[in-house]
Amino acid sequence: MKDFSKELNFKTSRSSGAGGQNVNKVETSVTVLWKVRESEFFNDDEKALIQNKLKNRINAEGFLFLTVSESRTQLMNKNKAIEKIIELVDKALIIPKKRRATKPSKGQMQKRLDTKKKLSEKKENRKFKY
Template sequence: MIPITPHLAIDEAELEESFIQASGPGGQNVNKLATAVQLRFDVARSPSLPDPVRLRLIDLAGRRLTQDGVMVITAREHRTQERNRQAARERLLALIRQAVPPPVPRRKTRPTLASKVRRLEAKGARSAVKKARGRPRED
């Protein structure tokens, strides 16, 4: 089990890792070794995630989520498989931790009179600067 919070953990069996060749510079290493890691986590079918966390994680995942609900995280920053595995897992855990707390509901507020006055004064000053840039008037 991989702990995420004191009350939430995911099973290691839910993670699927595959190693691919990394692109970019690296000399002979890049052509010979498969050091990049593709970590797959099935968000849609994970029994470890409560439904509210699952929905928030799906929203956070963005382009990393496939149509089947599988999150794919690719790590290729490091030169070794082990460090790339660690980086991919850390990214996944960071995303899940971000999805755990429920969002704080927005409370509507109104701008104060002083802030409205400051805004209008700033607009007036900016307008004066722009007017001063025009051609001089010929009287």
């Protein structure tokens, strides 16, 4: 978990929604911007992985952005935004393990066939015979 918070830029704006008079005059919503390609904390492969996995959140200029307006204070929203963007990038850097194809064991296949045969016999015995 790399702390690249020094590379982050912040923009503030007025939060939308309910909140009374405070909403109309205080800029509590925080948008965090991070230029992925210019990061010094990650190598080229990691940057490519981040750009690939988070391509829906990266705009045309190459900025990864995230807006937080959960709290009533700008400072709390800023801290929450830093947490969330670091978590987002950490999740993007995880490379899932490749699935190895396996096949069921002979015993497992036989068990399945036996169960099917028993069920078939049970249903066959339910039929009315003359």
